[in-house]
Amino acid sequence: MSVIHVKDRDGSEHTLEARPGLKIMEIIRDAGLPIEAACGGSCACATCHVYVAPGWIARLDPQDDMEVDLLDLADAVTETSRLSCQIEFDETLDGLKVELAPE
Numbered sequence: 001m002s003v004i005h006v007k008d009r010d011g012s013e014h015t016l017e018a019r020p021g022l023k024i025m026e027i028i029r030d031a032g033l034p035i036e037a038a039c040g041g042s043c044a045c046a047t048c049h050v051y052v053a054p055g056w057i058a059r060l061d062p063q064d065d066m067e068v069d070l071l072d073l074a075d076a077v078t079e080t081s082r083l084s085c086q087i088e089f090d091e092t093l094d095g096l097k098v099e100l101a102p103e
């Protein structure tokens with residue numbers, strides 16, 4: 001079983017089962033954690049903003065132009081910010097660590 005590790009806004013850590021083909025946002029949302037994902041994954045809202053653990057950021061596919069533009073408009077952006085609906089889980093991401101950004 002593959003997993004991702006998600007730190008909630010209250011500091012609690014959750015280990016979630018992750019299936020290839022799902023977006024990271026979908027894994028977090030389907031586990032019932034508080035990620036708004038208002039646009040449903042269309043790269044149009046930035047409410048699926050997460051911080052990727054530093055050791056993992058270089059292992060992700062690069063951001064496309066839409067994600068870069070949307071993150072430019074988001075609050076509390078850091079060098080490890082990503083939109084979790086734009087990251088598709090595969091086996092190479094087993095153990096990925098992310099943290100929910102502030103709402």
Ligand code: FES
Binds near residue numbers: 037039
């Ligand atoms: S869910 Fe809206 S940008 Fe990711």
